[in-house]
Amino acid sequence: MHRDEEEAFSSYVAARRDRVRRIAFLLCGxxxxxxxxxxxxFVKLYGAWDKVRDRGALDAYVRSCLVRAVVDESRRPWRRERSVDVLPEVAGLDDLAERVVDRDRVRAALAAVPPGQRTALVLRYFEGLDVAATAAALGCSEGTVKSQTARGLAALKRELERAPARGPAEGGAS
Structure with a gap:
């Protein structure tokens, strides 16, 4: 790779790193x-950087690489184990504590949704992709995206109903 291409790659990674990391977190928890x-x-993107003709499609390419990496990782035997982190209580305003509790509840519920459904939900609602773009990113049909999204939303709702809301006075975020 030439120096100007290295700089373009570095600029792209610096600009997109945090967003890609947040998407990865939502996918894996x-x-x-x-x-x-x-x-x-990003390593896969680096290897294909010279071959990418449409620089406007880099986000889609990285997202596709990320989804494939999540699927590959989820198939590894040691990834079937789940660890639980206990978050410290948030000191400060009550509304901030409530937002943290709500965010933690949604994240925990999202983590309980099966990986394929979770991926569809993250791409559709966090990334804001339409059904066709989600299907392209996942390499499946639009019907599959619709069914995975519907089942994922139902599973997310069940998980949120299963874990009652807890305010800061009831034990905080855990």
Whole structure:
């Protein structure tokens, strides 16, 4: 890769790193794994940088690499184990504590949704992709995206109903 292409790649990674990392976190539910998945996606992009003709499609390419990396990682036997982190209580305003509790509840519920459904939900609602773009990113039909999204929303709703809302006075975010 030439120096100007290296600089273009570095600029792209610097501009997109945090967003790709957040998407990876939503897909896998763990910041350390999200870092690994982000790095994997950018390494794959680096290897294909010279072959990418449409620089406007880089986000879609990285997203596709990220989704494939998540699927590959989820198939590894040691990834079937789940660890639980206990978050410290948030000191400060009550509304901030409530937002943290709500965010933690949604993240925990999202982590309980099966991986394929979770991926469809993240791409559709966090990334804001339409059905066709999600299908292209996942390499499946639009009907599959629709069914995975519907089932994912139902599973997310069940998980949120299963875990009652807890305010800061009831134990905070955990």
């Amino acid at each position: 763990d910041w350390h794994r999200a870092d690994d998945l982000t790095q994997t996606a």
